[in-house]
Amino acid sequence: VSAVYDTTSSTLAVDYSHGQYPDQTDASQNYSQYVYPSEYPADSTWITPEQRELIIIPLRVYLSLHSLAPPRPATPEKFTMPHCCARFGPGGHLVQVLPNLPSAGQPALVDIHNLEIMQQDTPDQVELRSFPGPLVKEETHKVDVIKFSQRKALECSRDNNLLDKSSACLLWEFIVLLCKQNGTAVGTDIAELLLSEHRSVWLPGKSPNETNLIDFNNEPLSRAEEEPGAGPLSLLSDTFMIVPENIGKETEHFRELLLFGRKKDALEAAMKGGLWGHALLLACKMDNRTHASVMTSLPINDPLQTVYQLMSGRMPASATCCGEEKWGDWRPHLAMVLSNLTHARDLDTRTVTTMGDTLASKGLTDAAHFCYLMAQVGLGVFTKKSAKMVLIGSNHRFVTEVSQ
Structure with a gap:
């Protein structure tokens, strides 16, 4: 099928052909009066679109930068005059920029100082030189670190200005233990470290109705009415424990009373x-009542109370009472917890952490930090007073209060 269209014919009712309009052109008009100015020669070529873009794009960037420039702040500047600026750089250097103004013709000078030379006459420099650092794995010998830690522990034990010399010494001994065992230590290892210098005397309770305390004065207990005999080897002192010779008679009497059914007696x-x-x-x-009465007959500061309460699912009383004078040394209680960890690890961690908080409230910072290390409490931020430990052996709360 094909169709032919006639282009000359129109289907419209009105004739819009060009011929019906008269010619408006004036033949007598001369266009020679429209000439190009001198700066625009007649033979000049048109600018291509690519050339136009090369001109317009930089102009747009310039206008955008100047239109988006931030206004000057209305608040006054912090430094209106050139000031000195100093920073600690690598290699033990102090970099100082002098307050010169190059726009005023002053040279821009930078001073680099060696801190070791600046502190060569201070006592701190002697200690810094003795430090076996920097501590780099597979480069620093652990023998050097052990000797340095042992020397620091000895200095702490001789420093009478320390509030708690034994705890400060304990922290350095803990580092020695970690170095000797390649960073691995279990609860029994820590307990042995805690009790290495412990010579307390364990006093039994006198009666269920009478409170008794363990003597922590490290002095031997003399009992005139009993003749001491050779007992088992003590794990604390490597000596034989003192056991009364009449212990067999006490056991025989206990057996006879049970034979006659006198359990309470x-x-x-x-x-x-x-x-x-x-x-x-x-x-x-x-029964439970009798068992509770026997438990209360033990000395209230006996580490046996600590382990019994912990194994019963309760936080031991020693966690909130250690550090007091009547409670004596806190180390046996911590050793008892670390050597007898329960399945409730959260309870063990809270017990040791609470013990650290109690010691910190008594001003025993070194002892508290040792507890925090055992509970794996992370280091905090210096500006937060709620942080338990920022720098081991230092009380950041006291420093913050003094600085304020």
């Missing part, structure tokens, strides 16, 4: 005779 005799193993075993088989 047997329990009382066992506690008076120091047979705490028999007393606790018998009490736990009787």
Whole structure:
């Protein structure tokens, strides 16, 4: 199928052809009067679109930069005059920019000072030179670190200006332990470290109704009424423990009372005779009230109380009472917790952390930080007073209060 269209014919009702309009051109008009100025020669060529873009783009960038320039601040400037600026640089240098104004013709000078030379007459420089640093893995010998830590521990033990010399010495001994064991230490290792210099005397409770305390004065207890005998080897002092010779008679009397069914009398005799193993075993088989009375008959600061309360799922009382004078040394309680960790690791961690908080409230910063290290408390920020530990052995709360 094909179709042919006639272009001359129109289907419109009105004729719009060009011929109906008259010619408006004036033949007598002369266009020679429209000439190009001198700066625009007649033979000049048109600018191509590419050339136009090369001109317009830089102009747009210039206008955008000047239109988006931030206004000058209305607040006054912090430094109206040139000031000195100093920064610590690598290699132990202090970089100082002098307050010169190059626009005024002054030279821009930078001073570089060696801190070692600046501090050569200070006592701190001697200690810095003795430090076996920088501590680099596989380069720094651990023997040098051990010797340095042992020397610092000895200095702490001889420094009478320290509030808690033994705890400050303990921190350095802990570093020695980690170096010797390649950074690995278990609870029993820490307990041995805590009790290395401990010589406390364990006093049994006198009666269920009388509170007794353990003597932590590191002095031997003399009992005139009892003749000491050779007992088992002590893990604390590597010597034989003092055991009364009549302990066999106490056990025989305890057995006779049970043979006649006098359990309460047997329990009382066992506690008076120091047979705490028999007393606790018998009490736990009787009833809860009797067992509780036997537990309260133990000295309130006895580490046995700590481990029994911890294994019962409770936070030990020693966690909130250690550091007090009547409680004596805090180390046996921490050693008891670390050596007898329970399945409730959260309870163990909270117990050690609370013990650290209690010691910190007593001003024993070194002892508190040792507890925080055992509880794996991370280092905090110096500006936050709520941080438990920022720099080991230093009380950042006291420094912040003094600076304010």
